[in-house]
Amino acid sequence: MGHAARNLAYHFVADTLRDGTPIPANGEWLEHTGPLQLCSSGLHASTHPFDALQYAPGNTLCLVELGGEIKTGDDKVVATRRKIIKRIDAEPLMREFARWSALQVIELWDAPDVVRQYLTTGDESLRDAAWDAARAAARDAAGAAAWDAARAAARAAAWDAARDAARAAAWDAAWAAAWAAAWDAARAAARDAAGAAAWDAARDAQRERFAKMVDAAFKAVKS
8 A cells, every 4th residue: 555654554444443532633743652563552553444344333444643752463453542534434335345345246246236327337226126136045045054155255255345345234245245155156166176276366356446445535535
């Protein structure tokens, strides 16, 4: 993402910070005093927007700068200072990403026409019908046992990405479509000696896609 020199990162927020305090204005430094510990104490963010998505409590995505003492983990960082540089309402972007993720595996199951239409066009008037059709198709094709297997296959990149991207609308039709596809995709991957590598490649593609979408969205926002 090219942000290492300035210690730039990404952070999702809801209406308030997690401790209930107001979201600071752009350019205002937050200061943390006391112990600095990943996951428990300090001002957190992620250097990649896809990683930040996993911790999103709301739909507002902030491009932030970190300062002071900084500790780095696998998918997050924590610092004693953090300020917001720019922010966007990421809900439309996350919905678009969820639909794109589901479309990457749509050929792995017999998706109803309304599901394909919704995922391709993003027409919100089709969303409820697409969700109902995707859920019915998955249940008819797989039965209760396959639903359990699909849940177990949730680690699969397509399902995870759509679930996380649709956090703002957790039962989004895109999420449902990716879930329905996950069972077939996981079953196909099990027959494929390169299944694990294929999932890793899909996950990498999703990270890259989401990062490009986020970069474009922030470039359209004036500082």
